[in-house]
Amino acid sequence: MVRIQKEVVEEEDFLLTDPTEFHKTVDDQKQWIQRILQNSRETILVAEVDAKIAGWLVFQSPNRVRLNHTGSFGMMISKEYRNMQIGRRLLEALLV
Template sequence: MSSKQDHKVSIRTIRVEDAEAILQIQREVISEHDYFIAVSKEFNKTTEDHQEWIRNILKHERETMLVAEFDGNVVGWIVFRSQERMRMHHTGSFAIMLQKEWRNKGIGKFMIHELLSWAEKHPVIEKVTLGTFSTNTRAIELYKKLGFIEEGRKVREFKFGNGEYVDDVLMYKLVK
């Protein structure tokens, strides 16, 4: 994959050894306060927690986690988690995180394409969903370009420290 700045980025399945790298990216994104539900002071995950999380995902047949890698360094990740209830096995949601300096280069789009390709080939997965802050307009536009449809909102779902409320925009894409 080539981005606008001719960076060669590859997408691969996560490995347990990536735990520290994805944890660091998650901490960075949380510290920005713009895109993640948790705030820094309540996020206390460890490398060991993430190693266990990765192991569980790798064992689960309806889940996957991919990383974007440049020059041997993980610069982003995307995770797809499925539903545990039998009547919801056909669906799941994803979350995506990229280091700030790697955003707006087409890498997020590339990761989502890879995830959707995985989902389309999966024998059970039919619906891919996500939730995002209504203020994350660039992401919402990307999701729409990739065929996601807004199916609803949780109005005033999140409240920021300054008293500002933000809706949770719920989107989906059918892959079968």
């Protein structure tokens, strides 16, 4: 997942993060995933192709009473797996 995120950040077209600002490690990613999995208001969906991570979608919702009805999602798809409907399938799975 970190490799895909670094790849997407380096494209510079899709994220606000500048490549020089990206310093996430595998341990950072593991801790982030654990926080998401421990929060009932958040979820992460991972897409695999031939047992390789192709991308993921994360939905996060603020832990504030007045924002209970809101949330946001982010998605990253590895360049080699784009245009294969993976993003669409992740969105559909989130909405189900």
